[in-house]
Amino acid sequence: xxxxxxxxxxxxxxxxxxxxxxxxxxxxxxxxxxxxxxxxxxxxxxxxxxxxxxxxxxxxxxxxxxxxxxxxxxxxxxxxxxxxxxxxxxxxxxxxxxxxxxxxxxxxxxxxxxxxxxxxxxxxxxxxxxxxxxxxxxxxxxxxxxxxxxxxxxxxxxxxxxxxxxxxxxxxxxxxxxxxxxxxxxxxxxxxxxxxxxxxxxxxxxxxxxxxxxxxxxxxxxxxxxxxxxxxxxxxxxxxxxxxxxxxxxxxxxxxxxxxxxxxxxxxxxxxxxxxxxxxxxxxxxxxxxxxxxxxxxxxxxxxxxxxxxxxxxxxxxxxxxxxxxxxxxxxxxxxxxxxxxxxxxxxxxxxx
Amino acid sequence: xxxxxxxxxxxxxxxxxxxxxxxxxxxxxxxxxxxxxxxxxxxxxxxxxxxxxxxxxxxxxxxxxxxxxxxxxxxxxxxxxxxxxxxxxxxxxxxxxxxxxxxxxxxxxxxxxxxxxxxxxxxxxxxxxxxxxxxxxxxxxxxxxxxxxxxxxxxxxxxxxxxxxxxxxxxxxxxxxxxxxxxxxxxxxxxxxxxxxxxxxxxxxxxxxxxxxxxxxxxxxxxxxxxxxxxxxxxxxxxxxxxxxxxxxxxxxxxxxxxxxxxxxxxxxxxxxxxxxxxxxxxxxxxxxxxxxxxxxxxxxxxxxxxxxxxxxxxxxxxxxxxxxxxxxxxxxxxxxxxxxxxxxxxxxxxxx
Numbered sequence: 001x002x003x004x005x006x007x008x009x010x011x012x013x014x015x016x017x018x019x020x021x022x023x024x025x026x027x028x029x030x031x032x033x034x035x036x037x038x039x040x041x042x043x044x045x046x047x048x049x050x051x052x053x054x055x056x057x058x059x060x061x062x063x064x065x066x067x068x069x070x071x072x073x074x075x076x077x078x079x080x081x082x083x084x085x086x087x088x089x090x091x092x093x094x095x096x097x098x099x100x101x102x103x104x105x106x107x108x109x110x111x112x113x114x115x116x117x118x119x120x121x122x123x124x125x126x127x128x129x130x131x132x133x134x135x136x137x138x139x140x141x142x143x144x145x146x147x148x149x150x151x152x153x154x155x156x157x158x159x160x161x162x163x164x165x166x167x168x169x170x171x172x173x174x175x176x177x178x179x180x181x182x183x184x185x186x187x188x189x190x191x192x193x194x195x196x197x198x199x200x201x202x203x204x205x206x207x208x209x210x211x212x213x214x215x216x217x218x219x220x221x222x223x224x225x226x227x228x229x230x231x232x233x234x235x236x237x238x239x240x241x242x243x244x245x246x247x248x249x250x251x252x253x254x255x256x257x258x259x260x261x262x263x264x265x266x267x268x269x270x271x272x273x274x275x276x277x278x279x280x281x282x283x284x285x286x287x288x289x290x291x292x293x294x295x296x297x298x299x300x301x302x303x304x305x306x307x308x309x310x311x312x313x314x315x316x317x318x319x320x321x322x323x324x325x326x327x328x329x330x331x332x333x334x335x336x337x338x339x340x341x342x343x344x345x346x347x348x349x350x351x352x353x
Numbered sequence: 354x355x356x357x358x359x360x361x362x363x364x365x366x367x368x369x370x371x372x373x374x375x376x377x378x379x380x381x382x383x384x385x386x387x388x389x390x391x392x393x394x395x396x397x398x399x400x401x402x403x404x405x406x407x408x409x410x411x412x413x414x415x416x417x418x419x420x421x422x423x424x425x426x427x428x429x430x431x432x433x434x435x436x437x438x439x440x441x442x443x444x445x446x447x448x449x450x451x452x453x454x455x456x457x458x459x460x461x462x463x464x465x466x467x468x469x470x471x472x473x474x475x476x477x478x479x480x481x482x483x484x485x486x487x488x489x490x491x492x493x494x495x496x497x498x499x500x501x502x503x504x505x506x507x508x509x510x511x512x513x514x515x516x517x518x519x520x521x522x523x524x525x526x527x528x529x530x531x532x533x534x535x536x537x538x539x540x541x542x543x544x545x546x547x548x549x550x551x552x553x554x555x556x557x558x559x560x561x562x563x564x565x566x567x568x569x570x571x572x573x574x575x576x577x578x579x580x581x582x583x584x585x586x587x588x589x590x591x592x593x594x595x596x597x598x599x600x601x602x603x604x605x606x607x608x609x610x611x612x613x614x615x616x617x618x619x620x621x622x623x624x625x626x627x628x629x630x631x632x633x634x635x636x637x638x639x640x641x642x643x644x645x646x647x648x649x650x651x652x653x654x655x656x657x658x659x660x661x662x663x664x665x666x667x668x669x670x671x672x673x674x675x676x677x678x679x680x681x682x683x684x685x686x687x688x689x690x691x692x693x694x695x696x697x698x699x700x701x702x703x704x705x706x
Binding site: 024025026028029030031032033034035055056057058059060061062063064065066067068069070071072073074076096097099100102106108109110111112141142143144146147148149151152153154157159161162163166172174235236238239240244248283285342343344345346347348350351 | 589
């Protein structure tokens with residue numbers, strides 16, 4: 001993280017010289033101001049041979065099975081402890097491709113800017129996009145910029161859409177999971193959601209809680225290289241949290257899932273914050289963790305492998321697939337109780353990603 | 354058009370039964386309400402085997418050179434004469450792929466909805482998306498839905514990102530155009546922009562002016578099949594209008610372009626409206642037309658081919674590439690005058706697409 005922060009500082013200073021300090025409607029005109037904005041440094045910053053062609057679209061060479069995924073990011077606030085909307089938009093789409101068992105390769109990047117957005121903020125977000133893309137090993141190859149009037153947007157919304165080839169040996173398919181398979185969680189729960197809530201509600205904790213936003217593709221790629229089809233399902237529990245994702249998996253697979261509360265990794269300060277705020281960490285959003293359903297015989301090795309990655313140090317086996325209570329997730333509490341975990345009803349925290 | 358309108362009516366009635374009539378923040382939670390929204394009819398409406406997998410991403414099989422393009426649509430108003438934001442979002446991205454010399458195949462679809470959007474309006478937009486996708490021969494394979502608070506968006510913003518394989522024989526490359534090549538415009542100028550302006554400004558004309566939004570990929574595919582590399586450049590002059598696009602082409606190719614005002618196709622009611630409003634039709638946005646730069650020896654045949662398509666009936670040869678005045682576009686007026694055409698400065702009409 002400190003290395004990436006120092007790259008960011010170097011890119012932020014100096015910011016390109018511009019004859020405007022805020023985004024205006026004209027920057028979305030497709031005319032001279034749009035060109036000025038893009039050529040003021042945006043193209044240079046994200047530079048690569050494919051983007052440099054500057055046509056309406058980009059051309060890449062690909063073969064075989066390709067995953068495609070899209071996400072629009074509307075997080076508020078745009079800057080939050082541990083990151084900003086820029087890296088979130090890169091990591092989010094990178095991770096969705098990783099969850100398909102693909103190698104994320106190319107991203108499109110589309111901005112909806114609100115008139116009045118300070119150029120310094122836009123530039124900082126762009127720098128984060130660049131750094132996050134480099135760290136995840138993806139290239140931004142095409143883009144779009146629109147501007148809406150003040151009060152018709154909220155600073156900046158970003159859509160990233162990604163494509164990438166399926167990894168050799170990958171066979172991610174919910175239809176393949178069966179009773180006995182193990183459920184691994186790659187990192188601590190609820191960190192992103194609590195980080196956002198802390199700034200939104202102006203809460204101060206003794207230790208600062210930072211979003212866990214990061215790319216997971218190197219970890220999933222290593223897992224698939226090592227265990228191939230024994231990795232049966234990958235999901236990142238973002239909006240809706242772990243509870244919603246597990247409930248979806250149980251529903252679609254028509255199998256039961258047992259989760260063990262004591263085994264759920266969670267940072268102590270996040271746990272305290274959840275208690276203070278009356279939030280169930282099972283429904284708080286995450287960004288930089290994933291759930292892996294793997295065959296029992298590789299579960300221990302898979303856990304060890306995940307723990308070798310910075311993002312996976314706190315990984316844990318949190319449960320198993322069972323044939324009892326089909327379609328239902330049951331959480332076994334630390335003191336011997338049981339409760340059924342449903343999908344999130346309503347909205348716990350809007351605009352979390 | 355009337356066929357597509359009747360398909361639309363059949364799909365609109367009945368609308369799926371829902372226990373909500375407006376979009377709420379909970380529909381963007383990723384939890385139960387999001388599922389309810391999608392399963393209320395959205396998935397059924399856009400049904401195809403790839404989308405039906407409902408994973409975080411979609412998997413498709415592709416080979417070779419692939420074009421990728423993205424666009425976020427923020428048009429206001431969302432419903433306008435001749436269409437709505439839904440078909441615009443499909444056609445816009447389909448056409449950007451077509452301009453790359455690709456066959457549009459797969460789209461991602463991402464919504465940013467404003468809390469309070471009536472479900473009837475959302476449904477009507479979805480139906481238009483379905484019809485437009487079918488007409489253009491593309492499949493929506495993955496998507497995302499976010500909801501922002503009232504006053505932080507404007508009804509609905511849509512991102513579509515598309516991928517498609519490059520057509521055999523296609524060699525679209527600005528570096529290949531040379532003096533002597535001809536410039537063809539596939540249809541009348543400025544129709545979309547004036548249609549939007551007429552509703553926005555509450556203007557009434559004697560004849561109604563409808564947006565020209567349509568897909569152009571069947572036309573460009575026929576051109577490339579017939580003339581291969583003799584089709585050197587394709588561009589759709591959307592935001593910024595024909596003037597901006599021609600000026601970009603001249604700038605990047607370092608060649609001159611002569612345009613002949615008398616040959617520019619324009620609907621009489623659009624021409625009158627432009628005069629009335631003091632707008633230069635060269636800078637008014639278009640949606641359903643494209644510029645093709647082709648070798649002189651195939652220009653006549655290419656024009657005849659384009660005119661065989663409904664979208665190309667009014668196509669015309671509007672100018673040529675010249676070695677004089679490199680980097681500059683010169684418009685020869687009907688009465689013998691000349692003027693240099695620059696890029697659009699400022700913003701003629703915000704949120705036109």
